[in-house]
Amino acid sequence: MKAWLLLSAITAFAIPVLAQVKGRDSSWVAPASESERVNPLATRIDLKTGGEKLYRKRCATCHAQDGSGTTRGPRLVDPDVQAQNDGALFWKVSSGNSHEGMPAFSFLPELQRWQIVLHLRALKTSE
Numbered sequence: 001m002k003a004w005l006l007l008s009a010i011t012a013f014a015i016p017v018l019a020q021v022k023g024r025d026s027s028w029v030a031p032a033s034e035s036e037r038v039n040p041l042a043t044r045i046d047l048k049t050g051g052e053k054l055y056r057k058r059c060a061t062c063h064a065q066d067g068s069g070t071t072r073g074p075r076l077v078d079p080d081v082q083a084q085n086d087g088a089l090f091w092k093v094s095s096g097n098s099h100e101g102m103p104a105f106s107f108l109p110e111l112q113r114w115q116i117v118l119h120l121r122a123l124k125t126s127e
């Protein structure tokens, strides 16, 4: 009986914790010089589909396909994220924050990273 009580107590605690979406780190801010960079593909909406494919392959495991986040990565559709400039998002995707679990994607060609940023903006409009 005691063991059963303990087990149900553990389960009751563990399930909500496991289901929680990882929170964002508001102290992780892109340097101003990076944030000012303009997306060279800003007018190339036709390239967004490519960005979506890259996102599905590289990012969705942690941030979910619709950007709503998982236990491994925060929501990308939130106003705090979307309020950042393209340059800031590009910098974060490029350099990562590996000790917090966000890998660096500087190994991807620059234009592919900008394509991903195009897709991040599309996540916002689908919310």
Ligand code: HEC
Pocket (backbone or CB within 6 Å): 022, 023, 024, 025, 028, 054, 055, 058, 059, 060, 061, 062, 063, 072, 073, 074, 076, 080, 081, 089, 092, 093, 097, 100, 101, 102, 103, 105, 116
């Ligand atoms: C292994 C899991 C993982 C993968 C894969 C991943 N991320 Fe992240 N991402 C994170 C985590 C964890 C954070 C939060 C970092 C922090 O708290 O400092 C984060 C943060 C971010 C942020 C900053 C959000 C903010 O609050 O300012 C952006 C933008 C982002 N990720 C985009 C991407 C994109 C785009 C990809 C794919 C190219 C990607 N991430 C792949 C785990 C991941």
